[in-house]
Amino acid sequence: xxxxxxxxxxxxxxxxxxxxxxxxxxxxxxxxxxxxxxxxxxxxxxxxxxxxxxxxxxxxxxxxxxxxxxxxxxxxxxxxxxxxxxxxxxxxxxxxxxxxxxxxxxxxxxxxxxxxxxxxxxxxxxxxxxxxxxxxxxxxxxxxxxxxxxxxxxxxxxxxxxxxxxxxxxxxxxxxxxxxxxxxxxxxxxxxxxxxxxxxxxxxxxxx
Numbered sequence: 506x507x508x509x510x511x512x513x514x515x516x517x518x519x520x521x522x523x524x525x526x527x528x529x530x531x532x533x534x535x536x537x538x539x540x541x542x543x544x545x546x547x548x549x550x551x552x553x554x555x556x557x558x559x560x561x562x563x564x565x566x567x568x569x570x571x572x573x574x575x576x577x578x579x580x581x582x583x584x585x586x587x588x589x590x591x592x593x594x595x596x597x598x599x600x601x602x603x604x605x606x607x608x609x610x611x612x613x614x615x616x617x618x619x620x621x622x623x624x625x626x627x628x629x630x631x632x633x634x635x636x637x638x639x640x641x642x643x644x645x646x647x648x649x650x651x652x653x654x655x656x657x658x659x660x661x662x663x664x665x666x667x668x669x670x671x672x673x674x675x676x677x678x679x680x681x682x683x684x685x686x687x688x689x690x691x692x693x694x695x696x697x698x699x700x701x702x703x704x705x706x707x708x709x710x711x712x713x
Contacts, residue, residue: 508656511648515660518644519556519667522637528593529627530675531702536623537679545679548623549672555631557665563641564650564657584633586711593704597697 523530529552537545631637641664650656 508649508659511656511660512663515560515648515663516667519560519664519669520671521667522556522640522664523552523668523671528702528707529631532627532630533672533675534679534682535700537676537681538683540623541683542676542680544623545676546673548627549669549676551624551627551629552631553665553669553672554624555628556637556668557661558632559638559641560661560664561657563638563645564648564661565654583711586707586709588630588633588707590704590707590711593700593702593707595700597700597704599700601697 533545533548533552536548648656648660650660
């Protein structure tokens with residue numbers, strides 16, 4: 506396989522991996538609904554950067570990580586599940602507490618500091634999912650890495666690009682919903698449903 510083919514395959518892998526509708530996708534959409542595209546895009550960047558870091562780790566270290574992560578997979582899953590449950594309940598409480606408040610305008614500018622929290626939240630939530638790196642390690646075996654750090658970096662960036670494309674679509678979708686459903690009651694309902702769904706992912710993870 507040529508490097509060009511490997512780059513295209515890595516791009517498609519990043520697209521496919523990010524396209525799964527899970528708690529991260531719901532969180533990004535929710536940021537778009539409640540805070541607008543800018544904040545949702547920052548959250549999407551956090552998820553894509555986590556994919557980049559795991560891709561680099563898996564492509565460079567490869568199978569050496571499998572045994573270590575397999576032994577600790579249960580602990581990582583429990584941590585991730587607890588975080589998702591707490592986050593979902595917080596989102597549900599926020600939607601309930603916001604009743605009667607006016608929804609922000611679709612194009613409202615947000616302070617720069619607001620973007621840091623969504624970025625960090627999605628970055629950490631993606632990083633504490635051990636299945637992500639296991640998937641990357643499995644994918645690494647299909648690539649012509651040959652121990653090359655340069656090739657690993659190039660292909661990891663291709664994964665990042667694919668992931669970021671999908672995260673941007675989620676961010677745009679949330680922002681579009683905010684414009685269509687400008688009524689604060691609809692936005693609170695979507696926020697509450699997102700919180701319930703994210704908490705459900707957490708509860709499911711606890712019992713796997």
